[in-house]
Amino acid sequence: MSSVPAIEARGITRVFQSRKGFFYQDVTRTEALRGVDLTIETGEIFGLLGPNGAGKTTLTKILTTLLLPTSGTARVLGLDVTKDTERLRARIGLVLGGERGLYNRISARENLRYFADLYGIPLAEREKRVNEVLEWVGLTWAADRRTEEYSRGMKQKLHIARGILHRPEVLFLDEPTIGLDPKSARETRKLIRSLLGEGVTIFLTTHYMFEAEELCHRIGVLSRGRLAAIDTVAGLRELVGGDRTLEAEDYGFEDSELAAVRHLPGVSKVVSEEYGPVTRLTIRVRTGDLTIDTVRQSLIGHGGLQVRERRTSLEDVYLDLVEEEAR
Amino acid sequence: MATVSVPKAHWSGRRSTLASIRLAVLTFLADPQWLIPSMIAPIVFGFVSFELFLGTPDLVVYVILGAGMMSMWGQTLYGSGWATGQDRNIGTLEPTLSAPTPYVFVVLGRILWNVVSGLIGIVLVFVVVVVATGTVPSIDNPVAFVVLFVFTMLTLAAVGTVFAAAYVYTRYAGFIQNVGEFAFYIGTGCMFPIVILPFWTNPIALLFPPSWALDALRYASIPGYVGFSWGLGWDVVGGVATTAIYLLIAGIVFKRVERHVLEVGNLQEY
Numbered sequence: 001m002s003s004v005p006a007i008e009a010r011g012i013t014r015v016f017q018s019r020k021g022f023f024y025q026d027v028t029r030t031e032a033l034r035g036v037d038l039t040i041e042t043g044e045i046f047g048l049l050g051p052n053g054a055g056k057t058t059l060t061k062i063l064t065t066l067l068l069p070t071s072g073t074a075r076v077l078g079l080d081v082t083k084d085t086e087r088l089r090a091r092i093g094l095v096l097g098g099e100r101g102l103y104n105r106i107s108a109r110e111n112l113r114y115f116a117d118l119y120g121i122p123l124a125e126r127e128k129r130v131n132e133v134l135e136w137v138g139l140t141w142a143a144d145r146r147t148e149e150y151s152r153g154m155k156q157k158l159h160i161a162r163g164i165l166h167r168p169e170v171l172f173l174d175e176p177t178i179g180l181d182p183k184s185a186r187e188t189r190k191l192i193r194s195l196l197g198e199g200v201t202i203f204l205t206t207h208y209m210f211e212a213e214e215l216c217h218r219i220g221v222l223s224r225g226r227l228a229a230i231d232t233v234a235g236l237r238e239l240v241g242g243d244r245t246l247e248a249e250d251y252g253f254e255d256s257e258l259a260a261v262r263h264l265p266g267v268s269k270v271v272s273e274e275y276g277p278v279t280r281l282t283i284r285v286r287t288g289d290l291t292i293d294t295v296r297q298s299l300i301g302h303g304g305l306q307v308r309e310r311r312t313s314l315e316d317v318y319l320d321l322v323e324e325e326a327r
Numbered sequence: 328m329a330t331v332s333v334p335k336a337h338w339s340g341r342r343s344t345l346a347s348i349r350l351a352v353l354t355f356l357a358d359p360q361w362l363i364p365s366m367i368a369p370i371v372f373g374f375v376s377f378e379l380f381l382g383t384p385d386l387v388v389y390v391i392l393g394a395g396m397m398s399m400w401g402q403t404l405y406g407s408g409w410a411t412g413q414d415r416n417i418g419t420l421e422p423t424l425s426a427p428t429p430y431v432f433v434v435l436g437r438i439l440w441n442v443v444s445g446l447i448g449i450v451l452v453f454v455v456v457v458v459a460t461g462t463v464p465s466i467d468n469p470v471a472f473v474v475l476f477v478f479t480m481l482t483l484a485a486v487g488t489v490f491a492a493a494y495v496y497t498r499y500a501g502f503i504q505n506v507g508e509f510a511f512y513i514g515t516g517c518m519f520p521i522v523i524l525p526f527w528t529n530p531i532a533l534l535f536p537p538s539w540a541l542d543a544l545r546y547a548s549i550p551g552y553v554g555f556s557w558g559l560g561w562d563v564v565g566g567v568a569t570t571a572i573y574l575l576i577a578g579i580v581f582k583r584v585e586r587h588v589l590e591v592g593n594l595q596e597y
Contacts, residue, residue: 016592061592064425068589089427090338100418103350105357110350117346118426118433120338146357162422 004078006170006201007040007063012072014058014225032058034225035072040218042169045192045202047216049209049318054222056205060174063203064094076170090119093168095159097175104148108139108158111147112165119166133161137191153184160191170201177211189215209314219314221321228321237312240320241268241284245312248281248295250302260298266290269320284312343428347436351410355444369398369448372518373455379519385549387464389519390456391449392548396479396517396541398448402441403483410437411494420495424585431581434491441487442480471547475563479544482536482566485573492580495588516541520554529555536573539566 014033020026032055040046050056061067063076065085074081079088103111112130121129134140137157142150147158156176163171173192177185192215195202206212212219213233220230229239237243248261253272258281262270266287273280283295292307299305372394380389411434414420424430457463466472512518514528515537521529522542532538542554543562555562 014592058592066421066425066589067592068586086338086427086429089425094422094425096418096421098418101422102417103354103419104417106350106353110353114346114350115422115426117342117349118338118423118428120342120427123342 004042005039005075006042006044007038007046007074007076007203009036009038009059009063009074010072012036012038012059012062012074013070014055014062014067015070031225033062033069036222036225036227038220038227038230040201040203042201043196043199044218045196045204045216047212047219048203048205048222049207049212049219049314050205050222051322052207055225056222057174059222060094060172060203060205064092064172065089066094090166091169093163093166093171095163095171095173095176097156097159097173097178099152099155102147102155102158105146107144108134108147108150108161109143111158112162115162116165121166129165133165136164137161138187151184153180153187156180156184156188157191160188164195164200167198168200170203171195173202173204175205175207177206177208185211209318213314221318223322228324229317233314233317236314236317236321240312240317242286243312244285244290244309245316246283246285246290246292246295246307246309248283248299248305248307249278250299250305251277252279253281253299253302257299261295264290264294264298271320282316284316338426338428340428340432343432344436344439347433348440349436351437351440355440366447366451368401369394369452370455372397372448373452376518377456377459384551385464387456387460387462388466388549391453391464392541392545393518394452394456395445395449396537397512398452399442399445399480400483400512400515400517400537402445402448403438403487408487408490408494410434410441411491415494429581430495430585431488431578434488434581435484438484438487438491442484445480445483466548467550468547471559472544475540475544475547478563478566479537479540482540482570482573485536485570485577488577489573489580492577492584495581496584511535514538520545520552522554533565534569536566536569539563539569 012033013031013035016030016032018028018030020028032053036055036059048056048059058067062069063074063081065081065088068082076088077091079091081088103114109130112133113126116126116130131140131143134143137160139154139157139161142154147155150158160173160176163173176192177188180188189211192202192204202215204212204216216233218230218232219236221228221236229236231239234243258270258272261267261281261283264283266285266289267283268286269284271282271284273282283290292309295307296305299307373390376390376393376397377386380386380393383389411420414423423433513524514521514532515535516532517537520542521532521538524532539562543559543566545552545554546559546562
């Protein structure tokens with residue numbers, strides 16, 4: 001493993017200004033990133049989660065030299081993202097998802113040839129490399145078809161093919177499976193996972209918890225421009241109170257009952273939510289001592305009480321962190 | 328995917344420019360709409376020129392130069408800027424800028440192709456006018472004509488590069504270009520010599536390299552042509568000087584514009 005981190009960001013902030021009005025006199029300032037610190041090691045798949053507008057794409061663009069930070073420093077492969085842009089761009093790949101970003105009137109092969117030339121892939125290697133990535137993403141059969149005839153999933157695969165064409169050391173994937181059908185999304189995840197075997201460091205932004213949980217070594221949760229947490233999935237579960245979650249449901253609970261549950265041994269957190277007439281207590285359990293029966297006993301007198309146990313999901317973790325940040 | 332060791336990639340301006348030309352040609356061939364600016368518009372311009380210069384000695388040369396240059400200018404201005412605007416629209420501007428090659432080489436390739444494709448227009452006008460009038464034009468100085476013709480193409484490319492920078496800078500560049508397009512047609516002498524316009528327009532016209540080059544081209548091809556009083560030689564000097572300034576401006580502007588769009592973060596706007 002290299003001694004230089006693949007990605008290192010310190011105190012990154014980014015403020016966007018938009019102007020409105022006939023004379024553009026109304027200036028609105030939006031703080032998209034507020035002091036992000038991040039270190040990602042070589043060979044890691046790092047996932048960045050966050051709600052819409054949290055700053056995921058902004059951070060991705062800063063790290064890929066497509067946007068300048070308002071303040072702070074960022075280095076990718078030891079190169080400054082604001083000063084060593086040309087050298088850095090040759091060593092990183094960017095996959096922006098979606099329908100856009102391709103020359104639709106020409107074939108996938110021609111799209112790739114064009115970008116191979118812009119990346120300076122040796123001419124003698126170009127065709128081999130284009131064929132290689134087309135085969136890798138499973139698009140050889142459609143390589144000479146115009147990309148306007150491609151489905152969303154095929155376009156996404158072509159985006160990935162373009163992103164890895166020049167064999168980047170770090171690959172940035174911005175919501176690579178958004179809008180894909182389940183089969184295409186699964187295939188895309190499979191492709192991403194197999195990149196690890198090639199020694200590529202991957203920076204992935206996504207909305208999908210299971211995707212992050214399935215693919216990533218570590219996950220950062222970005223909320224309102226701030227990294228609310230960064231850890232492994234297990235570490236994040238610990239952070240929000242434990243690996244086990246019990247849920248108790250009935251038609252309302254007294255404050256004293258809530259307090260009693262909170263004081264049960266091993267309970268780290270209790271959240272009460274109303275679902276119409278039903279109240280659900282989500283009980284985060286830090287140790288294995290607490291059982292469903294113990295909860296039932298502390299809520300005795302509730303005839304319709306239902307208690308069940310499940311593993312704390314990444315979604316629980318995510319929602320807890322985002323809500324805490326919002327408070 | 329096999330992990331074969333390959334030589335480290337290094338971008339080259341020449342290769343990127345050629346790649347850009349190749350992409351422009353492929354896009355041109357794939358899209359029938361290009362028939363309008365490259366083939367139909369020159370013929371329309373030809374008829375307008377014909378009416379405009381009816382009764383003039385060397386009518387045929389005037390018509391070919393007028394309509395042909397209108398077509399080339401349109402192709403260069405429209406094509407170079409429009410292609411960058413298209414990059415914004417279809418979302419290819421970000422992936423292109425994320426490549427190590429400076430974007431100016433991509434623009435240069437497009438402009439060179441657009442200038443060359445503008446030639447299709449001039450050839451077409453030539454054929455139509457010769458068939459319609461039954462006259463094959465005689466060029467006063469064929470060698471000078473060819474040299475100055477190529478030079479005029481370069482002056483058009485220089486202006487096109489500066490315009491393309493505007494498209495990278497803002498999505499509203501198309502609006503500015505549309506407003507200015509006809510002023511450029513007339514003001515740079517594409518359709519007819521600038522000297523026939525009111526004198527106050529001349530200094531403005533001379534800010535643009537094609538104005539000098541087109542005047543020189545008319546001197547070289549039309550016997551007895553009366554253009555700028557300083558004559559062909561100083562036209563060439565002025566054209567070279569303004570082209571050099573434009574290329575210098577384009578180089579500086581592109582660097583600044585690329586930095587600016589990274590600062591404001593408007594690359595994805597369309």
